[in-house]
Amino acid sequence: MGNLPSSEHDHPHDHSHGHPHDHPHDHAHGQHHEHDHQGHGHGDHQHEPLELGPATDLTVPDGELPPADLGRRNFLRAAGLLGAGAATASLVGVGGAATAAAEEQTHQGTERYPRDGFRWLAGDHHIHTQFSPDGLYRVEDQVRHASAFGLGWMVITDHGTVQHAKIGVEKVNPDIAAARRRHPDMLVFQGLEWNIPAAEHGTVFVHPGKNEVAVLKAFENGFDGGVRGATDNTPANEALAVQGLQFLRGAVNRERVKDALMLANHPARQGIDSPHEVRAWRDGAKGIAVGWEGAPGHQAAGIPAAAGGPGSSRGYYGNAPRADRSFPGYPLESYRSWGGFDFYTATVGGLWDSLLAEGKPWWISANSDSHTNFLDTVERGPGSDFTTNGYYEDPVYSGKPNTSAGDFHPGFYSRTHVGVRKAGYAAVMSALRAGNVWVDHGQLVESVDVQVRAGGAVVGLGGILTAKRGSRIELRVRIVAATRANWAGFVPALRKVDLIVGAVTGPAADRDTMYAPETRVRRSWDVSGKPVVEIAQSLGVVDDRGLYLRLRGSDGNRTAPGYRGAAVDPAGPAMDVQGDADPWKDLWFYTNPVFVLPRR
Numbered sequence: 001m002g003n004l005p006s007s008e009h010d011h012p013h014d015h016s017h018g019h020p021h022d023h024p025h026d027h028a029h030g031q032h033h034e035h036d037h038q039g040h041g042h043g044d045h046q047h048e049p050l051e052l053g054p055a056t057d058l059t060v061p062d063g064e065l066p067p068a069d070l071g072r073r074n075f076l077r078a079a080g081l082l083g084a085g086a087a088t089a090s091l092v093g094v095g096g097a098a099t100a101a102a103e104e105q106t107h108q109g110t111e112r113y114p115r116d117g118f119r120w121l122a123g124d125h126h127i128h129t130q131f132s133p134d135g136l137y138r139v140e141d142q143v144r145h146a147s148a149f150g151l152g153w154m155v156i157t158d159h160g161t162v163q164h165a166k167i168g169v170e171k172v173n174p175d176i177a178a179a180r181r182r183h184p185d186m187l188v189f190q191g192l193e194w195n196i197p198a199a200e201h202g203t204v205f206v207h208p209g210k211n212e213v214a215v216l217k218a219f220e221n222g223f224d225g226g227v228r229g230a231t232d233n234t235p236a237n238e239a240l241a242v243q244g245l246q247f248l249r250g251a252v253n254r255e256r257v258k259d260a261l262m263l264a265n266h267p268a269r270q271g272i273d274s275p276h277e278v279r280a281w282r283d284g285a286k287g288i289a290v291g292w293e294g295a296p297g298h299q300a301a302g303i304p305a306a307a308g309g310p311g312s313s314r315g316y317y318g319n320a321p322r323a324d325r326s327f328p329g330y331p332l333e334s335y336r337s338w339g340g341f342d343f344y345t346a347t348v349g350g351l352w353d354s355l356l357a358e359g360k361p362w363w364i365s366a367n368s369d370s371h372t373n374f375l376d377t378v379e380r381g382p383g384s385d386f387t388t389n390g391y392y393e394d395p396v397y398s399g400k401p402n403t404s405a406g407d408f409h410p411g412f413y414s415r416t417h418v419g420v421r422k423a424g425y426a427a428v429m430s431a432l433r434a435g436n437v438w439v440d441h442g443q444l445v446e447s448v449d450v451q452v453r454a455g456g457a458v459v460g461l462g463g464i465l466t467a468k469r470g471s472r473i474e475l476r477v478r479i480v481a482a483t484r485a486n487w488a489g490f491v492p493a494l495r496k497v498d499l500i501v502g503a504v505t506g507p508a509a510d511r512d513t514m515y516a517p518e519t520r521v522r523r524s525w526d527v528s529g530k531p532v533v534e535i536a537q538s539l540g541v542v543d544d545r546g547l548y549l550r551l552r553g554s555d556g557n558r559t560a561p562g563y564r565g566a567a568v569d570p571a572g573p574a575m576d577v578q579g580d581a582d583p584w585k586d587l588w589f590y591t592n593p594v595f596v597l598p599r600r
Helices: 037-046 067-078 091-102 139-148 162-182 212-223 235-253 275-284 351-356 425-434
Strands: 012-014 119-127 153-159 187-195 201-206 260-265 289-295 363-366 414-420 437-441 445-454 457-459 464-467 472-481 496-503 520-526 532-541 547-554 588-591 594-598
Touching: 119 139, 119 187, 119 201, 119 425, 139 153, 139 162, 153 162, 153 201, 162 187, 162 212, 187 212, 187 425, 201 212, 201 235, 212 235, 235 260, 235 275, 260 275, 260 425, 275 289, 275 351, 289 425, 289 437, 351 496, 363 414, 363 437, 414 425, 445 464, 445 547, 445 588, 445 594, 457 464, 472 496, 472 547, 496 532, 520 532
Parallel strands: 119 153, 153 187, 260 289, 289 363, 464 594
Antiparallel strands: 012 532, 119 414, 187 201, 201 260, 414 437, 437 588, 445 457, 445 472, 472 532, 496 520, 496 547, 547 588, 547 594
16 A cells, blocks of 8 residues: 655645334335446446456457447547556546446436536435335425435335335336426436345336336346345345346346446444345446445434434434344444444444455445435325335325424435536436445535546546556545535534545455455544635555545544544544434535556
8 A cells, every 4th residue: 555655745725715123114124317338338347446347358359349348448449548558447537428428318407517527416316205115205205305405316216015016116107207207307216125135225226218117126026035035144045135136237238228226225224234245246246236325314313302303313223233134243333323324334444445445346325215204294195005005195284293203305414426427317327336426414515526646647536546556646635615504504514524545455355354454544634614625645656556545524523533443543423322313413424435556
């Protein structure tokens, strides 16, 4: 890993210019449009940065490539990113640009993104409706709220259940199609919340198209743990999960749908997503399983009862290990959220970093998991019969604010920002696959732009930069602080920014590895009061292994030494207190990583 010299240039500049049986929203285990094939071809390559995909392997003649890979190869040639002198395998530069260039249909009503960079398009990939057994709202309700609260894309993810697999996945589609017509400035994906066999839940969604319902229905009937009775921790059920991802991979390869993605939801909540399962998802169907919720939904659940809230736990992370389900290696602390983030993400040198240290990207997101929203004044319509109909009747006015609900409307609190040049279904999916993503809570910041430079090449978030050994590595960061009040009515204040750096040590010999001992917070900056923060940081030189880096920031209200000690993380997010965890008083942003690898 590149060592940080004592004279490093690091100053910020101020420019004035166990299944929880009492969980109110999760019973899934009990009962329960524009991405071209060039983009998906590069997805195979992106997620194996130490290997070559067919489009970039020049030993494979053009005539032997499938049309998708040949198209990608031609694009890379034209962009100067393939062949002699190409220095970068950039998930941002290649993935986002290739997809944007090849899009057939763009997001209506959206201006073209400036030539010098990406537009950050906020979204949410985990949203429920009346077609979930624990849902309430119409699709139209969720879309209108997401639009009002500033989102540009969203995924409808009703729970996988017998009813949903039989009729719900088809019945919700006309509502989604209608919402797409009524709201041309909102990208509305159809997906579902998958009961991952032998594990937790996951968002699965596909690019809109004529086969979206057929593919989702076949996937749910064939591979949903609740539908198939495959929730127990057995090797056969773990294999079924990978087979489900391979089914989605095959649907894309056979051009039944233009794209498909999976993101694991609330991974640490019950301790049942073991490290080897996560690695199996990531590696078993290249480019389909791309990450997890770095921060779960249900953030309003932590508002104290004394303040008129539910008085529960942020994300409903209030569980304990179960001998029959939970991975025994996880500590008790992993069943709690930390600054509103999942333990696997919040712990510096923890499971997320152990995945990144392999040199294989794994990305984070944040979302609402909206089922029933805090202080809302509606209830399910009378005469609802979910078992028979596969949905609840339209909500009606109750006249009483719901103070026990633990969710926020989509966009109200949690946001996943994807970098696109021209907004469209393909561009969003490409950015998610590429890791060109940062997340925040409470609109803590307006934007986070990251560049890493070495050997004449430049990449951004999700990028994989390859350079000659000995090349100097420099990080450039530009953060625009919040200038407007968030939806709670105040302007958040960014007070600290942390740089986290780890070595790329290669594939883990033990697939249940959950620590990265060489990863730690390398630098922290006090940025209080700065409307624009610009950081230039030397990261030493490219060595034989390479490194990855990621950033996070905070309002500084609640910090504590990290789980692995102050030497690793002196002032990270504190473990949230059950019953007293007001999410508005503890705001963070996190970025996805950038990799720097030696040229082979």
